[in-house]
Amino acid sequence: xxxxLLTLAASTRAARAxxxxxxxxxxxxxxxxxxxxxxxxxxxxxxxxxAAPKAADAAPPAPHSPPAGASSAPDFVPRHTVKALLGADxxxxxxxxTTTVRGWVRTCRPQKARAFLEVADxxxxxxxxxxxxxxxEGWDEVASGATPTGAAVRVExxxxxxxxxxxxxxxxxxALAVVGACDAGAYPLQKKRHTLEFLRDVAHLRPRTxxxxxxxxxxxxxAHATHDFYRAAGFALVHTPIISAADCEGAGEAFQVTTLxxxxxxxxxxxGRPAEGAxxxxxxxxxxxxxxxxxxxxGGAAADLGPLLxxxxxxxxxxxxxxxxxxxxxxxxxxxxxxxxxxDFFGAKAYLTVSGQLQxxxxxxxxxxxxxxxxxxxxxxxxxxxxxxxxxxxxxxxAFAGLGEAMAACEAHVRHCxxxxxxxxxDDLSALDAAAGGGLIDRVTRMATTKYHVLPYADAVKALxxxxxxxxxxxxxGRDLAAEHEKWxxxxxxxxxxxxxxxxxxxxxxxxxxANDDEAQTVAAMDLLAPRVGELAGGSAREERLDRLLAAMDxxxxxxxxxxxxxxxxxxxSVPHAGFGVGFERLVQLATGVDNIRDVALFPRYPGxxxx
Numbered sequence: 001x002x003x004x005l006l007t008l009a010a011s012t013r014a015a016r017a018x019x020x021x022x023x024x025x026x027x028x029x030x031x032x033x034x035x036x037x038x039x040x041x042x043x044x045x046x047x048x049x050x051a052a053p054k055a056a057d058a059a060p061p062a063p064h065s066p067p068a069g070a071s072s073a074p075d076f077v078p079r080h081t082v083k084a085l086l087g088a089d090x091x092x093x094x095x096x097x098t099t100t101v102r103g104w105v106r107t108c109r110p111q112k113a114r115a116f117l118e119v120a121d122x123x124x125x126x127x128x129x130x131x132x133x134x135x136x137e138g139w140d141e142v143a144s145g146a147t148p149t150g151a152a153v154r155v156e157x158x159x160x161x162x163x164x165x166x167x168x169x170x171x172x173x174x175a176l177a178v179v180g181a182c183d184a185g186a187y188p189l190q191k192k193r194h195t196l197e198f199l200r201d202v203a204h205l206r207p208r209t210x211x212x213x214x215x216x217x218x219x220x221x222x223a224h225a226t227h228d229f230y231r232a233a234g235f236a237l238v239h240t241p242i243i244s245a246a247d248c249e250g251a252g253e254a255f256q257v258t259t260l261x262x263x264x265x266x267x268x269x270x271x272g273r274p275a276e277g278a279x280x281x282x283x284x285x286x287x288x289x290x291x292x293x294x295x296x297x298x299g300g301a302a303a304d305l306g307p308l309l310x311x312x313x314x315x316x317x318x319x320x321x322x323x324x325x326x327x328x329x330x331x332x333x334x335x336x337x338x339x340x341x342x343x344d345f346f347g348a349k350a351y352l353t354v355s356g357q358l359q360x361x362x363x364x365x366x367x368x369x370x371x372x373x374x375x376x377x378x379x380x381x382x383x384x385x386x387x388x389x390x391x392x393x394x395x396x397x398x399a400f401a402g403l404g405e406a407m408a409a410c411e412a413h414v415r416h417c418x419x420x421x422x423x424x425x426x427d428d429l430s431a432l433d434a435a436a437g438g439g440l441i442d443r444v445t446r447m448a449t450t451k452y453h454v455l456p457y458a459d460a461v462k463a464l465x466x467x468x469x470x471x472x473x474x475x476x477x478g479r480d481l482a483a484e485h486e487k488w489x490x491x492x493x494x495x496x497x498x499x500x501x502x503x504x505x506x507x508x509x510x511x512x513x514x515a516n517d518d519e520a521q522t523v524a525a526m527d528l529l530a531p532r533v534g535e536l537a538g539g540s541a542r543e544e545r546l547d548r549l550l551a552a553m554d555x556x557x558x559x560x561x562x563x564x565x566x567x568x569x570x571x572x573x574s575v576p577h578a579g580f581g582v583g584f585e586r587l588v589q590l591a592t593g594v595d596n597i598r599d600v601a602l603f604p605r606y607p608g609x610x611x612x
Contacts, residue, residue: 242374283319393582455500544575
């Protein structure tokens with residue numbers, strides 16, 4: 001009964017409120033016309049005045065209308081892709097549908113009665129077979145050779161059941177148009193299989209190949225999966241700076257960013273340092289031009305001022321350019337011991353970041369759980385298949401967490417990514433599995449389902465020493481693990497399973513890793529080793545104790561000055577926290593089976609190579 005009365009009372013109040021709206025609106029309009037200007041208007045100094053009473057017969061304001069010639073922007077309509085057309089059943093359910101396909105010709109086989117084209121649009125590893133017959137619009141272009149491999153085409157037609165093997169449906173063309181011609185003789189991607197080494201020289205075209213296109217799509221899927229995973233786990237995405245005054249790893253392998261060399265090339269191209277007396281002559285020309293202007297003004301010759309003022313401006317510009325050239329030719333400003341970085345753009349030494357971790361820690365100590373996902377850089381002169389100079393990192397940081405939580409999050413992230421590509425990239429994985437000779441899908445499935453092992457560093461070294469294997473680099477306590485050691489641990493010792501190697505010697509790890517309370521002087525750090533890839537991720541508990549952090553910085557030779565703010569995190573509400581970094585290109589390698597890291601980046605950067 002009480003509920004019914006409350007409902008009736010509420011509905012009555014609502015009805016009264018609705019009925020009173022016109023009167024309320026009129027009262028508000030009257031108030032707005034006579035009330036003093038709002039606080040924001042008075043603060044901003046907005047000009048206001050008392051509103052004049054409206055005449056009873058005043059016309060209402062004209063409705064807003066756009067200028068003549070304006071129109072509405074078109075609605076976005078996603079294009080029909082080959083992947084959407086084929087679907088899970090190869091397109092059988094779409095037989096009889098009329099559609100339009102836009103893409104690039106992979107192959108063209110013209111015959112007397114018909115021609116067969118395979119058209120790929122980049123949405124999937126599988127192309128769509130197009131059949132076109134004489135008399136159909138566009139047949140003459142096909143018959144004349146205007147649709148070779150690489151040409152861009154638009155094809156309209158009906159999906160019909162395919163009479164050939166290998167596909168459920170094909171597109172029976174009703175019209176074909178060449179959108180972009182292709183010089184068949186010069187086009188580097190032919191029907192034959194190309195090596196990955198060759199394709200690096202045509203990196204601007206290699207995503208059109210079946211293998212590299214599949215790699216690009218899997219990479220995209222892994223990025224989506226990464227964001228989905230951390231968003232679902234409640235992590236905040238933060239964007240850490242690309243330019244930093246701190247070398248996070250303290251390894252001295254950062255790219256330096258400076259403007260101190262600006263203008264040097266131009267100065268040298270212009271002949272280097274100006275000739276002796278040139279600067280004095282330029283200054284004298286400015287003085288003479290100024291005197292001419294003053295003389296004309298004193299003599300009342302206003303008509304002559306225009307050319308004289310122009311001559312003065314030209315003299316000043318010439319003198320300034322000559323001084324800039326002299327300064328540039330002299331080289332950057334110097335102090336007695338180094339370049340004068342106080343005169344540089346940022347007023348101090350600056351680098352391209354090797355990691356967003358330090359700034360990520362600051363964010364985590366305010367927001368809780370965060371992650372960064374962006375490019376990082378390392379000036380390591382390495383030409384191996386495992387290293388790039390520019391690479392992407394996924395770097396989560398968690399407050400109120402330790403090494404165990406970091407390992408659990410890392411494992412869950414990698415598992416999620418592998419499961420995601422198995423579900424969403426089946427056609428690409430099949431193409432990559434075939435290119436790799438098999439085994440890829442099994443490895444990805446294993447990474448998504450198996451439990452990851454944990455092995456302390458000391459036990460890992462013992463196992464390597466007891467293996468009886470003659471390694472190129474002899475394992476030893478206190479040394480980092482080489483690629484061959486990582487491979488033996490994952491492929492042999494753990495039979496193809498991933499493994500976390502934990503509790504590393506402090507001497508070979510970064511200063512910010514939390515010291516363990518042991519006599520072996522180890523840190524609470526981990527590396528995740530994955531089959532075929534080796535080190536996939538690295539992380540640690542972060543040193544939250546100020547005295548321990550400062551001592552570690554001193555021991556590693558890390559300058560405290562530019563990291564004053566990092567130490568402050570330990571002075572003001574310090575908490576245990578942990579994090580890790582996943583090398584994104586290596587994650588792509590793991591999911592695609594591609595051995596060389598240069599083949600999973602769109603335009604790879606490595607020593608001696610910054611083309612494209």
